[in-house]
Amino acid sequence: MKLTVVGGGSTYTPELVDGFARLRDTLPVEDLVLMDPAQDRLDLVGGLARRILARQGHPGRVTTTTDLDAAVDGADAVLLQLRVGGQAAREQDETWPLECGCVGQETTGAGGLAKALRTVPVVLGIADRVRRANPDAWIIDFTNPVGIVTRALLRAGHKAVGLCNVAIGLQRKFAALLGVAPADLHLDHVGLNHLTWETGVRLGGPEGEDVLPALLASHGDTIAADLRLPRALLDTLGVVPSYYLRYYYAHDAVVGELRTKPSRAAEVAAMERRLLAMYADPALDEKPDLLARRGGAYYSEAAVDLAAALLGGEGAPYQVVNTYNRGTLPFLPDDAVIEVQAAVGPKGASPLAVSPPDPLYAGLMAGVTAYEDLALEAALHGGRDRVFRALLSHPLVGQYAQAEQLTDRLIAHNREHLTWA
Known part of the structure; x- marks a missing residue:
């Protein structure tokens, strides 16, 4: 099996490689290709990747390349984890929205739109080359904003599934609080990428006992502190929102x-410099503890399960993924991309049935879905008016004067990445 990671020079990659090494029976990777335009980062990350596999006795081969076509040639699956513009662009995404009184964040609000505008055209170009190299290859998208990027891939006819680590992170936290194995917990996870709620926590599978009320009663203070939201809000909601709902x-x-x-962004950039210095140490043959603070916890385990299931292996039968709605949430369009539990196999992801969400969540989902539709149009076709419409529609903006200011700042800070600007 050949698996290619586009953005393989990322400091995330050793987390991914560690998962491949530990879970080799689930996903027997023989050829792991790390592709990245930054040769210096590839040299450091690739060297550590080889040492991690060697330490754990994994027989797989690690290849590094800056040549995308060579990287995807013959690949069974391609993981996308790229960041167009790097941490410098992220720093801007998190800064200029604050000048207008809006949240500065890399995946939602005005900063998230900027990232989508930079990213969607690049990802679609990569996906076209993957399809030419191997029409049967699966594309697993971990590149933010995952919902918008996955929707772009699916609308273009690519074999793609979006992946986020929020659900698996919550599953692991809940399991620890309850004293059970993570595999014993099934989350009733519903919403859009970075806009999700856990409406049930079930023991043993989709039909198991819902222990969410007991979990909130016994551990509500701990969960609320992790989310940095008031305990009283969780009690009122009766569900657990993702930490992105704090925005x-x-x-x-x-x-x-x-x-x-x-x-x-500044914190992550400093952390990345430290991580790359660690990766340069030829004695290092495991992922460093510092990597856990970088973000992306449990990404490797989620990615292994997803790739294995898509490729006909032993991945978990039910997984939280980003895929087409197809009537799962009847108040959203069928071609909206939602983040829910799905049955995953070689034919793709089929969302499981969910209970009708409370209007409190459903209304916000509908509003953000409308924004994502406008954001994708702006990413695909450009134009100031499309950018303005997307910003005006976003629940975190919603005011004419702010949308005007944000539009001008977004374009000014991203001209080098926008062919139409």
Whole structure:
């Protein structure tokens, strides 16, 4: 089996490789290709990847290349984990929205739109080359904003599934609180990428006992502290929102916080410099503890399960993925991309049935879905008016004056990545 990672020079990659090494029986990777335009990062990450496999006795071969066509030739699956513009662009995404009184964040709001505009055309170009190299290859997208990027891939007819680590992270946290194995917990996870709610936590599978009420009663304070939301809000909701919902439920407080501290992009950039220095050490043959603070926890386990299931292996039968709605949430279009539990196999992902969401969540899902539709149109066709319409529609913007200001700033900060600007 050949698996290619586009964006293989990312500091995330050793997390992924560690998963491939530990879970070799689930996903027997023989050829792992790390592709990245940055040769210097590839040299460091590739060297560590080989040492991780060797330490764990994995027989697979690691190849590094800056040649995309060579990387995807004959690949059974291609994982996308790229960042167009790097951390410098992320720093901007997290900064200029604050000047307009809006959240500065890399995947949602105005910053998320900027990332989508930079990313969608690049990802579609990569996907076209994957399809030419091997029409049967699966594309697994971990590149944010996952919902919009996955929708672009699916609309273009690519064999693609979107992946996020929020659900698996919550599953692991809940399992630890309950003292059970993660595999014993099934989450009733519903929403859009980075806009999700856990409406049930079931023991043993989709039809198992729902222990969410007991979980909130016994561990609500701990969960609320992790989410940085009031315990009273969780009690009122009766569900567990993802931590990205804090940008909506506490928008003004978050803006105030972000204006008084260094950006997350600056923190990550400093962390990446330290990680790359560690990766250069020829004695290092395991992922360093610092990597856990970089983000992407459990990404490797989710990616292994997903790739294995898509390729006909022993991946978990039910997984949280991003895929077409297809009537699962009847208040959304069939071609909206939702993030829910799905049955995954060689034919793709089929969402499981979900209970009708509370209007409190359904309304926000519908609003953000409309934004994502406008955002994708802006990413595909460009134009100031399309950017403005997407921003005006976003629940985190929604005001004419702010949308005007944000539109001008977005275009000014991203001209080098926007062919139409």
